[in-house]
Amino acid sequence: MESERLFRSKKCCWFAFSLILLLIFGNQALAEMRYSVPEEVKDGTVVGNVAKDLGLDKSSLIDRRFRVVSGSKDAFFEVNPDNGALQVRKKIDREELCHGSGSCLMELKILVENPLEMHHIVVEITDVNDHSPSFSETEQAFQIAEHTSPGARFELHAARDPDAGINSIRTYTITSNDHFDIEISQSDEEKIPFLMLKKSLDREQKNKHLLFVTAVDGGKPPRSGTLNVSIIVLDSNDNRPTFSQEIYQIEIQENVPIGTTVTRMHAIDPDEDSNGEIEYSLSKTLARKVYEIFELDSLTGQITLKTALDFEDSEIYRLDVQASDKGQPPLTGRCRVIIKVKDVNDNPPEIEVTSLSNTVSEDSKPGTVISLISVTDKDSGVNGKIISRIINDVPFELKPSYKENIYSVVTKDFLDREEVPQYEITIKATDCGEPPIATISDVNDNSPQFSQSPLYFYLVENNVAGASILSVSAQDNDVNENAAISYHIVRENEVASFLNVNSDNGHITALKSFDFETLKTFHFQVVATDSGAPSLSSNVTVNVFILDQNDNAPVILYPLSSNGSAEGVEEIPRNVNAGHLVTKVRAYDADIGYNGWLLFSLQEPTDHSLFGLDRYTGQIRTLRSFTETDETEHKLVILVKDNGNVSLSATATVIVKLVEPKEAFAASDVKSAAKVDEDDNVTFYLMITLGSVSVLFLISIIVLIAMQCSKSTDYTSKYLQETNYDGTLCHSIQYRSGDKRYMLVGPRMSIGSTIVPGSHANTLVLPDRRRASEEVSKYPYFFIYST
Numbered sequence: 201m202e203s204e205r206l207f208r209s210k211k212c213c214w215f216a217f218s219l220i221l222l223l224i225f226g227n228q229a230l231a232e233m234r235y236s237v238p239e240e241v242k243d244g245t246v247v248g249n250v251a252k253d254l255g256l257d258k259s260s261l262i263d264r265r266f267r268v269v270s271g272s273k274d275a276f277f278e279v280n281p282d283n284g285a286l287q288v289r290k291k292i293d294r295e296e297l298c299h300g301s302g303s304c305l306m307e308l309k310i311l312v313e314n315p316l317e318m319h320h321i322v323v324e325i326t327d328v329n330d331h332s333p334s335f336s337e338t339e340q341a342f343q344i345a346e347h348t349s350p351g352a353r354f355e356l357h358a359a360r361d362p363d364a365g366i367n368s369i370r371t372y373t374i375t376s377n378d379h380f381d382i383e384i385s386q387s388d389e390e391k392i393p394f395l396m397l398k399k400s401l402d403r404e405q406k407n408k409h410l411l412f413v414t415a416v417d418g419g420k421p422p423r424s425g426t427l428n429v430s431i432i433v434l435d436s437n438d439n440r441p442t443f444s445q446e447i448y449q450i451e452i453q454e455n456v457p458i459g460t461t462v463t464r465m466h467a468i469d470p471d472e473d474s475n476g477e478i479e480y481s482l483s484k485t486l487a488r489k490v491y492e493i494f495e496l497d498s499l500t501g502q503i504t505l506k507t508a509l510d511f512e513d514s515e516i517y518r519l520d521v522q523a524s525d526k527g528q529p530p531l532t533g534r535c536r537v538i539i540k541v542k543d544v545n546d547n548p549p550e551i552e553v554t555s556l557s558n559t560v561s562e563d564s565k566p567g568t569v570i571s572l573i574s575v576t577d578k579d580s581g582v583n584g585k586i587i588s589r590i591i592n593d594v595p596f597e598l599k600p601s602y603k604e605n606i607y608s609v610v611t612k613d614f615l616d617r618e619e620v621p622q623y624e625i626t627i628k629a630t631d632c633g634e635p636p637i638a639t640i641s642d643v644n645d646n647s648p649q650f651s652q653s654p655l656y657f658y659l660v661e662n663n664v665a666g667a668s669i670l671s672v673s674a675q676d677n678d679v680n681e682n683a684a685i686s687y688h689i690v691r692e693n694e695v696a697s698f699l700n701v702n703s704d705n706g707h708i709t710a711l712k713s714f715d716f717e718t719l720k721t722f723h724f725q726v727v728a729t730d731s732g733a734p735s736l737s738s739n740v741t742v743n744v745f746i747l748d749q750n751d752n753a754p755v756i757l758y759p760l761s762s763n764g765s766a767e768g769v770e771e772i773p774r775n776v777n778a779g780h781l782v783t784k785v786r787a788y789d790a791d792i793g794y795n796g797w798l799l800f801s802l803q804e805p806t807d808h809s810l811f812g813l814d815r816y817t818g819q820i821r822t823l824r825s826f827t828e829t830d831e832t833e834h835k836l837v838i839l840v841k842d843n844g845n846v847s848l849s850a851t852a853t854v855i856v857k858l859v860e861p862k863e864a865f866a867a868s869d870v871k872s873a874a875k876v877d878e879d880d881n882v883t884f885y886l887m888i889t890l891g892s893v894s895v896l897f898l899i900s901i902i903v904l905i906a907m908q909c910s911k912s913t914d915y916t917s918k919y920l921q922e923t924n925y926d927g928t929l930c931h932s933i934q935y936r937s938g939d940k941r942y943m944l945v946g947p948r949m950s951i952g953s954t955i956v957p958g959s960h961a962n963t964l965v966l967p968d969r970r971r972a973s974e975e976v977s978k979y980p981y982f983f984i985y986s987t
Contacts, residue, residue, distance in 0.1 A: 233319070238325075239294035240330055244288065246287045261282070267311055268311075269310075304327075305323070308320070316555065331363050332417070334425045340356060341430045341431075342354055353394040354397075356427065358390060372391070372393040393415075410431075411430075436531070440533050441469045445465075446535055446536070447535065454510060458507060461503070465537070494517070501523070514541065519539065521534065545634060546579070561615075564615060566611050566614065572607070572609075587629070588628070595623075597609075597610060654723075662713055666709060672687065672726050689725070693724065723743045750848060752789055754841065754842055758786040766850065767855075768783070769854075772856060772858065773859060776822060781819060782820040782822065783819075800817075800839070805834070835855050838853075
């Protein structure tokens with residue numbers, strides 16, 4: 201009786217203590233409410249009216265900053281401050297969110313201020329039948345001996361359906377046949393189909409069977425997936441490998457190194473030779489992650505670790521292992537390996553400030569709520585138990601909420617602004633693991649800073665498009681997410697559109713190759729932003745100067761032939777003196793500095809003593825007078841190169857022809873016209889013109905004889921005057937050859953007309969060929985020969 205009385209007394213004390221806690225913290229957090237909403241609903245779908253259910257006045261929701269707070273970056277729900285409704289913010293995929301067939305619950309925190317209250321809401325995401333059952337492989341083949349006894353079972357590939365509950369796989373069916381049936385085995389939470397032999401096979405009657413196995417879920421309407429099963433009937437051994445255990449259970453710590461042996465299985469087969477040789481393999485129906493973490497040796501049956509384990513990711517792994525012999529057909533034995541991962545204290549506590557009042561009145565009473573924080577640790581058990589405290593000497597304290605690891609920061613004394621105008625509160629959260637791991641809270645009060653502003657970079661032109669050209673870096677004195685910096689470029693000019701920055705490391709790549717000759721410098725801005733809430737940022741101006749490369753070869757401007765090649769012909773009199781300027785080679789280089797400084801050199805001269813080349817100006821001059829023994833034609837090859845580290849060059853060819861003085865005199869007057877017409881039709885027009893002038897010459901002789909016979913002294917006015925002229929000869933050319941003097945007279949020629957001397961006559965050449973014959977016949981020339 202005494203012990204019963206003590207028990208009742210303890211129970212009453214505990215009830216009174218709980219009631220006091222509820223009264224103290226009742227305004228900060230109320231009891232949880234539950235809602236449910238199907239997955240895949242549209243954005244804006246109303247889940248329930250939270251304000252109404254909480255008894256809040258709808259008209260004060262905006263003033264009280266009625267909102268949902270969450271530590272997750274992906275917020276699926278939001279509240280409407282106008283009507284207090286909880287609604288879907290973005291599309292929810294239950295299978296992606298929960299990864300399982302159990303209940304899918306999301307916990308939300310509803311926060312209102314003035315006074316500060318936090319309410320916890322649980323939303324259950326219900327499943328809809330939006331996935332069809334599917335097999336990991338569309339075909340499966342069996343080889344079954346004809347003497348196999350009825351009742352034998354053969355495991356089929358199990359279908360997978362991400363949906364849960366009634367929408368998951370309900371049954372399997374098989375096409376109607378005489379020999380096989382489907383049998384379903386329930387293992388944990390999944391159904392494993394087996395192909396069961398119900399009637400003995402006869403290979404002589406039929407050696408192959410084709411069947412279709414269909415997996416059907418329980419949705420309305422139901423969805424299904426099909427597996428093609430082929431059975432080849434053969435004679436084979438009659439003993440299958442047998443494991444020493446049907447189930448192997450292993451425990452392993454999550455921090456074991458990669459390559460560790462997890463376990464070794466052993467199977468025996470009483471058959472001999474190839475029928476008794478065993479190969480181990482993992483079932484093909486396992487989750488993909490199992491194949492990524494574990495590796496099975498096909499000969500020894502040893503399972504080793506391929507990648508690191510993480511208790512927080514998965515606490516248990518189930519491996520279906522097969523042992524097959526090498527008989528015809530092979531027989532298979534199966535076992536299950538259950539690997540339980542033991543937690544170690546490898547995750548530090550995380551502190552999340554869900555609400556913070558940056559200012560507080562100095563007349564606030566002790567117990568005034570300043571901030572709400574929540575502390576989480578991904579570890580489990582003792583490793584996930586957290587002790588939180590304020591480590592600096594400030595007039596504030598932590599008060600726990602009714603929910604574990606949720607605290608309020610409240611004042612514990614009266615504040616005096618004149619004495620201390622500002623406080624910095626440091627909270628330390630330590631777990632109870634061995635060894636314990638601690639986390640100190642950080643406030644995002646430092647913006648990223650660049651080491652220098654502005655930044656200057658020098659970039660050699662002709663960079664590879666898509667390659668990194670420079671890198672920027674900023675530092676943030678905060679810790680954790682408050683110090684995680686991302687970078688982006690401000691698109692303020694055209695050049696910035698050709699630049700990309702890696703948001704994680706600040707490496708900047710150019711999407712095009714820059715050319716110094718078109719762009720010598722540019723600038724852009726890079727912004728560095730931390731991941732705090734609210735985030736802080738700073739920017740820096742980056743000035744880039746393009747450096748010249750010797751990427752442009754010299755271009756010959758003169759000589760330049762009509763077909764674009766750097767070739768020219770120069771005719772000079774044979775009697776010129778030393779130092780006579782033959783011609784000047786002109787060239788241009790688009791580069792600058794030494795890369796654009798050109799030097800000229802003479803290559804392969806026919807006679808080194810005849811011509812000299814100025815290496816800086818490109819002038820070609822004679823070095824001495826010509827003699828009768830010198831050749832009449834000299835080919836000069838001029839090399840023009842720049843002064844780059846790897847010099848680029850171009851060549852020009854000048855052919856110097858030595859002509860007699862009289863030929864040089866006539867050539868100087870017609871040189872430009874000879875260069876204009878060099879096509880295939882020139883010869884034809886020259887022949888016509890030569891014939892016309894010859895005829896005119898004969899007519900002129902006849903006219904002169906007639907004038908002598910008539911003894912007329914004013915022949916120019918009698919025979920040459922026309923209505924369009926004033927009676928005087930408008931144009932004449934005179935030249936002397938030896939002791940003879942020649943004069944060519946005639947009417948004024950049109951601009952561009954030239955006289956080309958011939959061996960027996962003179963030829964008039966006009967730019968317009970169609971009018972050549974008309975002008976020749978209209979304005980005759982008189983050739984006067986005198987001694």
